[in-house]
Amino acid sequence: MELRFELKQLYLKETFSIAYGNYDKRDTLLIELSHQHCKGYGECVAIDYYQINLQGFVLKLKEVQAQIEAQKIIHPQDFFKFLLNLNLHPFLLSALDCAYWDLFGKLENKSFIELNNLPSENLVESSITISVGDIYHQIKKIENSSWNKFKVKCKGLNKSNVEKLLQLNQNIALDSNASFTGEDCIWLQENPDVKKFSYLEQPRSVGNYNILKKESFANWMADEDCQNIDALEELLPYYKSINIKVMKCGGLTPALEMIKKAKEFNYKIMIGCMTESTVGISAGCVLTGLVDYVDLDGANLIANDYASGSFVENGKIILSQQPGLGIELK
Structure with missing residues (x-):
């Protein structure tokens, strides 16, 4: 399995105003897990009131990349148990969990619903x-x-x-x-x-x-x-x-x-x-x-x-x- 990740930006159609402040864009981290020509995707977004640091997430991914890529293709429930041992922030954990569900379904030719x-x-x-x-x-x-x-x-x-x-x-x-x-x-x-x-x-x-x-x-x-x-x-x-x-x-x-x-x-x-x-x-x-x-x-x-x-x-x-x-x- 191969792990790739990329920092991107999401631009809002108009200024988004909430009690916490006004926003025109959001930084996001796109995760890709691939195996046998199939690719699964997940993402997490920098939300300031959750104190999300995407640069910190990138450093963490580089630290655990070899462990993730060494994993065999197993059921997503078991892969999640493996992820729990890596001490990941919930936002980053989510991006990897979702990417793996997407990949696993594509490998099995079944939707998440199925x-x-x-x-x-x-x-x-x-x-x-x-x-x-x-x-x-x-x-x-x-x-x-x-x-x-x-x-x-x-x-x-x-x-x-x-x-x-x-x-x-x-x-x-x-x-x-x-x-x-x-x-x-x-x-x-x-x-x-x-x-x-x-x-x-x-x-x-x-x-x-x-x-x-x-x-x-x-x-x-x-x-x-x-x-x-x-x-x-x-x-x-x-x-x-x-x-x-x-x-x-x-x-x-x-x-x-x-x-x-x-x-x-x-x-x-x-x-x-x-x-x-x-x-x-x-x-x-x-x-x-x-x-x-x-x-x-x-x-x-x-x-x-x-x-x-x-x-x-x-x-x-x-x-x-x-x-x-x-x-x-x-």
Whole structure:
């Protein structure tokens, strides 16, 4: 098996504004694993609020490259166990795990869906993200969109803006990226109209969720508070829903385990994404038959997507029919 990797940049179609800041581009690390003329792909993205250092990832890959290339072709579950011994950051672990699933499926001539016997019909539609901005500009974007579901970013709570969004009679979620205060959360979860929002994502900074009440009018959804499977039990009294991102939890292998455990706890589950190319979005798409919400618009927001595979069109998940994750570079 051969390992290759390359630093690239993803350019956004327009400035993306969230509570953490404004972004025009994202740095990304593309991983390629190849064997017998088949190539599998994975990626991870530099997200500053996750403190991701891609240059550090490159150094780590150079350190472990010989060990990875010496591995025989084994089942992806076993390959993941090998990867766990390399002490990798979850984002880098995810890129390698996804690349290997893609490669293994192509070698076996079977899709990830087939290999894991996953549902692929009647998939939940994805939302599209509306950046932080003037409320009337946000509303205009929603009204002019061909998508049916929306995730509206906000920086802090503006009660008047909340009321304007609720009046739209659209499928809308709120994502404050941890910018709500305790008082904001109390107002939201005690307001019956807030039930109209499909969910309210990561209201407060990491670890400050004790004020949240699961059995309230707000469908609180954990994102940064829910990094991996270990967080699920602790968050139970506070959150009804969780956002599982393949990159955040360490890959497709742990994502499958996390979904299984979350269902046992009766969480509502979303498959979400970062700013990602079709390489990353294809990995998320294969899990959408297992979940309640989908937010996989990452590749739709960038101008220079460098891959093809599964994709999202006006919110509808279009699964690749090719082996593995169906990823090919353009």
